[in-house]
Amino acid sequence: MSGNLKIRFAADMPVASVEVMSPDYQTVARLMVEPGREANVHVPSEGSFLRIHLPSGKIVTLTDERGQLDRFVSQAALDTAEGIVRSPRTIRPLPQTKTLRRLREYHNERADFREAAPPDDVEAGETVKLAPDMMARVFDPGNGLIKGRVNSDGDEATWQLGFGNVAVPPARLEIEHPGGRFYAILPANTQSVYARADQIKEGESLLIAVRLATRQPVADTILSYLERGDVYAAEAMVRWVEEAHDLLESKKSDPYAAAVGAYLLLRLRRFDLLRDWARNLANWFDFLPDGCVIWAWQQIYENPSNEGEIRRYLLKAASRGESDATRGLPIYSQGLRLLLDGLSLLPDDLEAREAAARLRRTSGAILWDSPVTAGSKLHRSSFTRSSPIIYDVSFMTPA
Amino acid sequence: MIGVGRYPHLNGGDGPLAKDPLGLSQVTTPPITAKKIAAWLLEKYASANCPLGSVELLLSPETDIVRPDGMQKPTEPATFDRIELAFNKWEQRCSTHPDNKALFYFCGHGLNKVRQFLLPENFGDPGWGDPFRHNIDFDGLRTGMWSCKARTQIFFVDACRETPFGLLDQIEVTGQSFIKSTFSDAASINCSAAYYATTEGKPAFGPENDVTYFGQAVLKCLNGAGCSNAGGDWIVDSYSLSKALGDMMQHFGRKHKLALSCNPDASGMGTISEPAAPFVIASIRCKNEPEADPAAEIVMKRGADVRQSPAGQDKPLEEEVAPGEWDIKVAFPGGQYGGPISKTYTLLPPVFEGVSVP
Numbered sequence: 001m002s003g004n005l006k007i008r009f010a011a012d013m014p015v016a017s018v019e020v021m022s023p024d025y026q027t028v029a030r031l032m033v034e035p036g037r038e039a040n041v042h043v044p045s046e047g048s049f050l051r052i053h054l055p056s057g058k059i060v061t062l063t064d065e066r067g068q069l070d071r072f073v074s075q076a077a078l079d080t081a082e083g084i085v086r087s088p089r090t091i092r093p094l095p096q097t098k099t100l101r102r103l104r105e106y107h108n109e110r111a112d113f114r115e116a117a118p119p120d121d122v123e124a125g126e127t128v129k130l131a132p133d134m135m136a137r138v139f140d141p142g143n144g145l146i147k148g149r150v151n152s153d154g155d156e157a158t159w160q161l162g163f164g165n166v167a168v169p170p171a172r173l174e175i176e177h178p179g180g181r182f183y184a185i186l187p188a189n190t191q192s193v194y195a196r197a198d199q200i201k202e203g204e205s206l207l208i209a210v211r212l213a214t215r216q217p218v219a220d221t222i223l224s225y226l227e228r229g230d231v232y233a234a235e236a237m238v239r240w241v242e243e244a245h246d247l248l249e250s251k252k253s254d255p256y257a258a259a260v261g262a263y264l265l266l267r268l269r270r271f272d273l274l275r276d277w278a279r280n281l282a283n284w285f286d287f288l289p290d291g292c293v294i295w296a297w298q299q300i301y302e303n304p305s306n307e308g309e310i311r312r313y314l315l316k317a318a319s320r321g322e323s324d325a326t327r328g329l330p331i332y333s334q335g336l337r338l339l340l341d342g343l344s345l346l347p348d349d350l351e352a353r354e355a356a357a358r359l360r361r362t363s364g365a366i367l368w369d370s371p372v373t374a375g376s377k378l379h380r381s382s383f384t385r386s387s388p389i390i391y392d393v394s395f396m397t398p399a
Numbered sequence: 400m401i402g403v404g405r406y407p408h409l410n411g412g413d414g415p416l417a418k419d420p421l422g423l424s425q426v427t428t429p430p431i432t433a434k435k436i437a438a439w440l441l442e443k444y445a446s447a448n449c450p451l452g453s454v455e456l457l458l459s460p461e462t463d464i465v466r467p468d469g470m471q472k473p474t475e476p477a478t479f480d481r482i483e484l485a486f487n488k489w490e491q492r493c494s495t496h497p498d499n500k501a502l503f504y505f506c507g508h509g510l511n512k513v514r515q516f517l518l519p520e521n522f523g524d525p526g527w528g529d530p531f532r533h534n535i536d537f538d539g540l541r542t543g544m545w546s547c548k549a550r551t552q553i554f555f556v557d558a559c560r561e562t563p564f565g566l567l568d569q570i571e572v573t574g575q576s577f578i579k580s581t582f583s584d585a586a587s588i589n590c591s592a593a594y595y596a597t598t599e600g601k602p603a604f605g606p607e608n609d610v611t612y613f614g615q616a617v618l619k620c621l622n623g624a625g626c627s628n629a630g631g632d633w634i635v636d637s638y639s640l641s642k643a644l645g646d647m648m649q650h651f652g653r654k655h656k657l658a659l660s661c662n663p664d665a666s667g668m669g670t671i672s673e674p675a676a677p678f679v680i681a682s683i684r685c686k687n688e689p690e691a692d693p694a695a696e697i698v699m700k701r702g703a704d705v706r707q708s709p710a711g712q713d714k715p716l717e718e719e720v721a722p723g724e725w726d727i728k729v730a731f732p733g734g735q736y737g738g739p740i741s742k743t744y745t746l747l748p749p750v751f752e753g754v755s756v757p
Contacts, residue, residue: 025722025747027629049745057645061745063724083742083755100658202658203600229641229663232627267666304582337664340513341542345582360513361571368511369597369662388600390658 001046003069007031008038010074014398015218015240016052017225017233018073019059023047023066030236033073034218043069052078053233055221055397056108099201107211111396115192115213117149117158124150128157131197135176141169141188141287158194161186166215166254169287170331175208177389180378182208184370184393185331187256189214192396205388212372213396216257219244220395222264223332223371227394234264238273241265245277255281256331259290263334266294271302282313289328290335292317297338300345311349314342318355329363329373336366336373367391400440401517402433403477403507405459408523417523418530421510426559428605429506430458432614436504436555439618441467445673449500453492455485459507459520477507479519479533479575486540486577494548497587500669501549505537506611509558514538515595516574517558531573539576545588546580551669553637554593557613559604590669592637594644595662603657612659616647619680624719624749626677633677637665643749650680650750654717679722679746683708684715685729686755691736695756700726715752722747729756 007018013035020028020041028048029041049063050071060078065071079085091109094102126145130136131154138146138159148159161171171186173193186193193212200207214220218240225234241261244253259281265274278298281291296313299306317339320328330336340359346352364377370393403426407414410424437456444451456464457477465471475481493501508518517535527533537556544552596613598604605611610618619625625643626633635643641663652659683699685691692714698707699716701723708716710732725746730739736757744753 025628026631027627051747061747063743063745083740083753085755099656101653200658202652202656203602205600205658207658229638229645229661229665231638231641231665231668233642269667300582301586304586307582310582334664336513341538344539344542345580345585347579363513365511366513368595368664369660 002042002044003046005041005043005048006038006070007033007041007050008070008072009033009035010072010076011036012075013073014055015221016054017221017230017236019051019053019233019236021049021051023049027232030232032218032237032239053225053230054078055224055395056111057224057228057230057397094198097201098198098207100207103196103198103200103207103209107209107394107396108398110194111211111213112398115396116160117192117194118151121149121151121158124148124157129154130157130175130195131155131177133178134197136195137174137176138186138193139172139174141171146171155198156194156196158192160192161188161190162192163188166256167285170256173210179389180376182374182376182391183364184210184374185329185372186212187214187331187372189216189254189256191215200390203388205390207390207392209392209394210374211394211396214256216244216254216260219257219260220397222260224395224397226264226267226334227369227371231267235268237264238268238270242273245273255285255288255291259288259294259332259335262294263290263332266297267334269301271298274298282316286320289317289320289330289339290332293330293335293339293342296342300342310342311346311352314339314346315351315355318343318352318359329359331372333366333368333370333373336363337368367393371395400433400437400454400456401477401482401505401507402429402431402457403459403518403520404429404431405476405520406508406518406522408521408525409508415525418525420523423508423518426508426604427608428611428614429557429559430460430462431608432506432557432605432610433458433504434462434464435610435614435618436506437464439621440502443622443674445675446500446670447673449498449670452499453489455489457481457485477519478521479535482519482535483575483577490544490547490578497548497550499549500551500553500671501544501547502553502671504555504557504617505535506557506614507559509537509556509560510534510572511558511560512570512572514572514574515556515558516572517556529573534572534574536574536576539574540578541591541593542585543576543578543580545584545591546578550587550589551637551671552588552591553669553671554591555613555617556593556595557611557617558596560598560600588667590637590665590667592641592663592665592667592669594640595664596648597660597662598658603659612651612655612657613648613661616644616651616661619647620644620749621672621674623674623676623678624680626674626748628677632673634673635671637667637669637671640671641665646749647680650682650752653752654682677722677748678719679748680717680750681706681720681725681746682715682717682750682752683727683729683754685736685757686753688736688757691731691757694731694733694735696730696732698728698730700728720746727754729754731757
């Protein structure tokens, strides 16, 4: 029998996309539910069940409450569904031989448990030694250095950011190693960031992992979904995007989070919701090239004959980093891709070609599967490493 | 479909060595992979409204392919000029109708700096003044394809990343895109989706003389593991494939103990294929304690369909099964890990990895 299904999230749940499925495995609806809140959806049958798309990429299927039109989702319910008996949340120590899978579990546990550095980590100064031959630093928006903390094994460094006003230029993480330098742009709404260097079994590679958490867990979740290709789950978050943009209009909010929402709407081609917020982002926040990129692309889709405006905003986005290219890059990697793609549509425009060449020259090799713009510059003459270095940049996402 | 494994001017090649081979060598997997993808198109691709129109296949080294009608056809080598010619013919055919679907698959060496470059067979010819003269600028190609009339465009970049990440930073890499577009063209495309294998190093590319891991993941997904069901039909679309490919690559990574991943970039939703039936890859083992695997007897059952792995057999029990509710029972006949545990799970595409025992 059809009815109105109520889905309630416990306070211990992360914000997540919920896929409502009919008994014959059709997707009925996808909706966003926040911790401690509820959502309602009309279903064709009380036998409908739920799939919770967690920010970590795990999908948990909940079938136990089929037949009821009031479903309560909690961490305990997720654990029961998976047959997990979970001891009080803790971070299990890593084994001597590390694998990619085990490290992913570690990152989920750490995100689940805490964002800040463990209490027994020690002050490590402005340049943190991450490994015998690896130094890590975080630059604040004013290019000053932020002191970090390091764990007892000396392989994980954490920084607390938490700038009072997030309407400021981004921060930046840099890791120097004998062969070169890795960087990741950090949105100014980043609360904390940590970096780890681990030798892993797979290919005997060195894995450098970076995890960040911003003040906007919904924005982090949206980018996590998109990073994993779960566009449908991200689409369920559109309701939040509308709220974020309303706040932006009142200049009370967070331009970085607003940019994430705008990227989602651009990808979904929801120009009815995007309206002219991207232009506001572009004009109000000089340090955020992403606003210019999104507005240019919105024009490409909606008003392609407006070539002058499109060109102006693409070049504006590309010019922001003329003095220090990595600082002026779009904060989010999809913005860099859109910027380069947009400039490539002006092949006969000398200024556009030069801007694109400059971006290519100075950004290094880009880590395209990172949600924030991140890349690596190697010093070829000194490069001796025989096994690969793998970089893994993502948001802290609870399991 | 392009599969390049023979590179005469790279390490191990039979031609004059490139001035800078960039650490690249011969690869066995790409022609096998591209041939398999082409075979899938010819034999298994299904779409009610968009049947298969044509396949252009270039392989290096070139081999014959057998068509569904039994005719044996030779392929052409994947040199730059041949690729360009085939591309132009393909694009013209794609442009004959806006409801056409353009599908592009490249397997071979790639250079990834800020842009993605694909290397044809004759890359690095020392006779050229510019070593990158005959690279393919994939990003340019993808954006250039917006001028093609086909409104659904799907690209797979299965590129071997043997050159260490970041090494190209010192080198200005260029390439050719074959086709250009304008702002107006971009607005007319409903779906432009690119899926990139992002694995580093040759071992992570694929097993010798077999299909690449990414190619295997693509085939599994297109065959039914990449389906979603909205509206009563199981279809593989650009969004469902985005998620499924990533999950599948992670599954292969765990299975083969390699760092495997995929970077999807789907803009707009487009239907890709309508497989005969969806399926789920069920991979069942003792997740909580892998040491218990040898002692475990695993049985999964759905009606009369029973799959099992007795104690002593290698785990995980891995089966391709229909979506739905499956009873999964794990017992330890030797009694080492307690009594049997039985639970019903709802398995949905692409991958189910269970169970949390003992």
